[in-house]
Amino acid sequence: MIELDRVGRSFKVKRSVxxxxxxxxxxxxxxxxxGYLGPNxxxxxxxxxxxxxxxxxxxxxxxxxxLDPSRRRTTLARRIGVVFGQRTTLWWDLPLADSFQLIRHLYRVDRATFRTRLDELTETLDLGGFLRTPVRQLSLGQRMRGDLAAALLHAPEVLVLDEPTIGLDVVSKAGIRAFLQRVNAEQGTTVLLTTHDLGDIERLCRRVMVIDHGRLAFDGTIDDLMATAPGQSSIEDVVTRLYTGEASLPGSP
Ligand SMILES: Nc1ncnc2c1ncn2[C@@H]1O[C@H](COP(=O)(O)OP(=O)(O)OP(=O)(O)O)[C@@H](O)[C@H]1O
Known part of the structure; x- marks a missing residue:
């Protein structure tokens, strides 16, 4: 579903790269x-x-x-959902429900399918209380649930999440994790999750990839990840050792 083959991306910044x-x-x-992990x-x-x-x-x-994403961006948009936790893809001044209608038109979702999916998402993400509220008035947790619904309204096969639980309280986080688990298990949606919250990784991901300095530093199960730092019992300690280069990497490619 997602394939990267010897991919590089560099940026020219002033006189350096x-x-x-x-x-x-x-x-x-x-x-x-x-899970897709890595230091800042x-x-x-x-x-x-x-x-x-x-x-x-x-x-x-x-x-x-x-599909080649940069060449087929519009076609791909119908098959992928993306959430950037740090910024919303919703229309700031519009009520959530109006943002969803715009998305329906953009993705050409037919009215009946849209209604069914919106009802499902409203129930599972508990959006009912604030569908008519302008996005700028939503709390962070409400806005994040709105963004998740927006990313899933067109039933994409792939969901890419960049820090979807950032800044959320424990209850909101638990709700979003349960929702994501359900989307993956019941609809078979492929999920790539980037997060600095290792609780997200522990609870949701069987497989973890770690990127460091732009290169893949680890790819394996959570158990393999824990085995990189024998004697460490918490995933925080294991990941810290990995980020600081202190761990050995049996699962690394
Ligand atoms: N548009 C850009 N122009 C120049 N440098 C960039 C640009 N985008 C990213 N970079 C640089 O590329 C490197 C990787 O950045 P990237 O945002 O992908 O990291 P990240 O793993 O997402 O970090 P974080 O966890 O802090 O969000 C950094 O050194 C960053 O400064």
Missing amino acids: VHAVQDLSFTVSAGEFV GAGKSTTIKMLCGILTPTSGKVRVAG
């Missing part, structure tokens, strides 16, 4: 729920932007649902 992603190869199969500046957002066609790779090949 930043290699945000380098020689990155991985495959995510249909129905997987994969590791290249996660750059990867995600290449997956949805916002950025073109400088080298290598990206395929999502069989």
